[in-house]
Amino acid sequence: MTRPTAILFDWDxxxxxxxxxxxxxxxxxxxxxxxPAWTREQVLANVRKSLRDSFPEHFGxxxxxxxxxxxxxxxxxxxxxxxxxxxTLGMLDALTHLPLGVVSNKQGRLLRAEAQHxxxxxxxxxxxxxxxxxxxxxxxxxxxxxxxxxxxxxxPHIWYVGDxxxxxxxxxxxxxxxxxxxxxxxxxxxxxxxxxxxxxDGVQLASRVHALDK
Numbered sequence: 142m143t144r145p146t147a148i149l150f151d152w153d154x155x156x157x158x159x160x161x162x163x164x165x166x167x168x169x170x171x172x173x174x175x176x177p178a179w180t181r182e183q184v185l186a187n188v189r190k191s192l193r194d195s196f197p198e199h200f201g202x203x204x205x206x207x208x209x210x211x212x213x214x215x216x217x218x219x220x221x222x223x224x225x226x227x228x229t230l231g232m233l234d235a236l237t238h239l240p241l242g243v244v245s246n247k248q249g250r251l252l253r254a255e256a257q258h259x260x261x262x263x264x265x266x267x268x269x270x271x272x273x274x275x276x277x278x279x280x281x282x283x284x285x286x287x288x289x290x291x292x293x294x295x296x297p298h299i300w301y302v303g304d305x306x307x308x309x310x311x312x313x314x315x316x317x318x319x320x321x322x323x324x325x326x327x328x329x330x331x332x333x334x335x336x337x338x339x340x341x342d343g344v345q346l347a348s349r350v351h352a353l354d355k
Contacts, residue, residue: 142338142353143297143298143318144298144350144353144354145239145298145299145300145318145350145353146239146240146293146298146299147239147240147241147242147266147288147291147293147298147299147300148236148239148240148241148242148299148300148301148302148350149241149242149243149244149284149287149288149299149300149301149302149317150241150242150243150244150301150302150303151243151244151245151301151302151303151304151305151308152243152245152247152252152255152270153188153245153247154185154226154304154305154323154327155226155302155303155304155308155322156225156226156229156233156243157223157224157225157226157229157255157259158223158224158225158226159219159222159223159224159247159255160181160184160185161218161222162214162215162218162219162222162223163184163188163215164179164181164184165214165215165217165218166210166211166212166214166215167179167184167188167211168214169210169211169213169214170196170199170200170207170208170210170211170214171199173206173207173210174200174203174207176199185327186327186328189246189305189306189307189328190246190277190278190307191246191247191248191271191272191277191278192208192211192248192271193271193272193277194277196208196211212248212251215251216251219251219254219255220254220255220258223255223258223259225259226343227342228342228343228344229343231343231344231347232342232343232344232346232347233261233264233343235347235350235351236347236350237264238354239350240266240291240293241264241265241266242265242266242267242268242269242287242288242290242291243256243265243267243268243269243287244267244269244270244278244283244284244286244287244301244311245269245270245271246270246271246277246278246307247270247271248270248271248272249268249269249270249271249272249273250270251270252268252270252271253268253270256268266287266290266291267286267287267288267290267291268287269283269284269286269287269290270283271283273286274286278307278308278310278311279307279310279311279314280311280314281295281311281312281313281314281315281316281317282315283311284301284311284312284314284315284317285315288315295315295316295317296316296317297316297317297318299315299317299318300312300317300318300320300338301315301317301318301319301320302320302321302322302346303319303320303321303322304321304322304323304325304327304328305325305327305328305334306325306328306329306333306334306335308321308334309321309334309335309336309337312337318337318338319335319336319337319338320336320337320338320339320340320346321334321336321338321339321340322339322340322342322343322346323341323342324341
């Protein structure tokens with residue numbers, strides 16, 4: 142196993158819990174178009190792609206109007222409801238000796254506002270969201286954009302950590318190591334995601350990195 146020289150992270154359900162705002166935004170958009178609301182379980186099971194890739198599937202040629210409804214609802218609450226996942230702060234504190242970055246399918250502006258709200262911007266050398274690169278995950282383009290901004294290049298020395306199969310696909314597309322955090326129960330399980338490595342939580346991940354450092 143190669144020691145990572147830098148680690149990139151997904152955001153939602155990898156570092157933070159922001160599902161309340163995403164659920165509110167989706168259901169506001171669904172309501173505006175007479176579609177049934179989703180439960181939290183449905184949101185967790187279905188939200189993978191970026192908005193520009195997923196909304197045309199749900200709303201057809203009116204997807205941009207649905208987008209505006211979604212963002213209005215999300216912006217009303219997202220900074221109030223986001224919370225770090227239990228192991229996140231300990232993991233990030235344990236990894237300060239490495240360059241860290243974020244690559245998410247959340248809109249870049251919302252993503253950076255959340256990082257700013259949490260006081261985490263100084264922790265990361267790059268924070269790349271949906272719409273920032275030429276394509277969103279599962280493309281490797283946003284990972285390459287983040288690494289370029291950090292003065293790094295992709296390879297087996299770079300870990301990309303996420304919670305879904307799309308994250309693992311993006312890691313491989315970029316030529317990085319695909320690291321799953323958690324059991325991916327919301328995305329078909331570990332086998333369906335086919336990670337290169339899997340850790341139960343951030344504590345376990347940080348411990349492995351420190352073991353590799355030695």
